[in-house]
Amino acid sequence: MSLLSLRDVSVAHGGREVLRVDALDVNGGEVLAVLGPNGAGKSTLVQVLALLQKPASGEVRFAGEPVRGNTLAYRRRVAVVFQEPLLLDASVKSNVGAGLAFRGVAGDERRRRVHEWLDRFGVAHLAKRSGRMLSGGEAQRVSLARAFVLEPEVLFLDEPFSALDAPTRHALIDDLSAMLSDTAIATVFVTHDRAEALRLGDRIAVLMGGRVRQVGTPAEVFGSPVDEEVAQFVGAETIVAGRVQSVDEGVAVVNVAGHAVEGGGEAMAVGDEVLVCLRPEDVVLGAVHEGVIPTSARNHLPARVTRIVPSGPFLRVEVDAGFPLVALITKQSREDLGIEPGADVIATFKASAVHLIRKRGG
Amino acid sequence: MELIFDGVEEALRLIFSGDGYVYEVLFTSLYVSGVATLIALAIGFGLASLIALRLAPGKTLAVSAFNVGMALPPVTVGLIVSILLWRSGPLGELNLLYTRTAIIIAQAVIATPVVTALSIAAIQSVNPRLRLQIAALGASRWQSGVMLFREARVSLLAASMAGFGAAISEVGATMVVGGNIKGSTRTLTSATVLEVQKGNFDTGIAFSMILLVVIFFVVGGITFVQQRRPAS
DSSP: OOOOEEEEEEEEEEEEEEEEEEEEOOOOTOEEEEEETTTTHHHHHHHHHHTSSOOOOEEEEETTOOOOOOOOOHHTTTEEEEEOOOSSSSSSHHHHHHHHHHHHHHHHHHHHHHHHHHHHHGGGTTSSSSSGGGOHHHHHHHHHHHHHTOOOOOOEESSSSTTTTTTHHHHHHHHHOOOOOOOEEEEEEEOOOOOHHHHHHHEEEETTTTTEEEOOOHHHHHHSSSSSSHHHHTOOOOEEEEEEEEETTTTTEETTEEEEEEEEEETOOTTTEEEEEEEEGGGGEEEEEGGGOOOOOOOEEEEEEEEEEEEEEEEEEEESSSSSSEEEEEHHHHHTOOOOOOOOEEEEEEEEGGGEEEEETO | HHHHHHHHHHHHHHHHTOOOHHHHHHHHHHHHHHHHHHHHHHHHHHHHIIIIIIIOHHHHHHHHHHHTTTTOOOHHHHHHHHHHHSSSSSGGGGGGSSSHHHHHHHHHHHHHHHHHHHHHHHHTSSOOHHHHHHEEEEEEEHHHHHHHHHHTOOOOOOOOHHHEEEHHTOHHHHHHTTTTTTTTTOHHHHHHHHHHHOOOOOHHHHHHHHHHHHHHHHHHHHHHHHHHHHOO
């Protein structure tokens, strides 16, 4: 049974329906990344899930029970971090202690927990500073500490990094990633950034035009987008999970479902859990009878064609190489090579075309 | 110029000679304006939170009404309160006309729109997303209100000072409903008017000086609280 779920939820603003979710589930301990473009209804979804906004119809279920009437008890079991840090006009430690104060946690217990989480987010030295005198990165760390200190059962993160510059964002994502692994808090992480969704999400829900278009593992969503629109937004990549076997001069060999795939892995270490990302336009399909043509490409995998879908002027060819792989070819190539569902091919791609993303906690 | 120096000298003499009359007038002023301000704050803060946070239709109308109320002519207020308290008026049985309570009522009527209008603006100036964040932190309705007032405290204290200023510096209504009775309803402002009418300009200036000093200390005290750094 899922920890938190939406059923038949509809939200309208000014007579226009901005969100319509028939069903969405968040499981205990998982990070559900909600990925969508601007204006897709992501913030509305978070506010409905956190019951900061009442849907016109439908219900929010927590641990199987519909949350009705007074939402205070529910709001005290969850925590929300918004895009803006939204700190109170008080010291950093008062800010982080505010939620605990609302819950009646006082004295030494509150001080201990506030200090612990300020420390874990690396902002303990700012404890006495005014919340309004911090840099963007510091303020967002305080905002995250303020949510984690509550030890919530569900954590909602509404684009918490989008206002930050790249180095600050990367550092904060690393820390958040470690924190999510340590605490195993069920998390709904909203973002418009594919890389962030891949980095943190165990599952990804694609939200477009106020509707959940697809929910699945990163491999499912990026490898087999449900339709053209989703494919265009997510970029239709091959994404498969693997484990780093060896790293030699910046090139990592990753074991993907028993096959060795080489890719750029400067920051990787042996044993890291990674996502192997590959764009379809970087995958070359060759006929088996031609054998392996000597090229600079490092990866050659025998594969079988499973599905062919038109994609604009090209064809999206899904193949099974022991793991799903997508290639983009022209209609002419299909005819020349006789590529049909069930045909055997060799899939070739360069190590430099392989993008490795380290999974959280890895 | 000499008149002003004479006034200052007279003020110092009145204050330091231990003149009971001056202290009584001073006490009356502080008492009636203090109580009137507290009433205005209680009503004004309450109405402001209601209008700023809860009222949806009619909000603009309510805000306009209180903004207009800020410009209520004190003499008019005095007249209306007098009519209400007049022996044959609707509240005549309470026998309040020409008492300190009557002045408190009139000053509260004058100060309440000032406090309310400025408090609505203060509460509305808090980022609405911060209100959402406070709710998201698990605040009850009451706790949200307290946090919101803390966030708006600088502007709310300004509203309090404006309310106190409107009450203590008011003279028209005070004279109409209080009658300027020595030993009972004479305030620093009505005493000043009386002395000027009698031609005792130096004494009039002296009362005005005392009034300014009182305002300086009260408003200065509130400003000190207002400008303090947030408590840790």
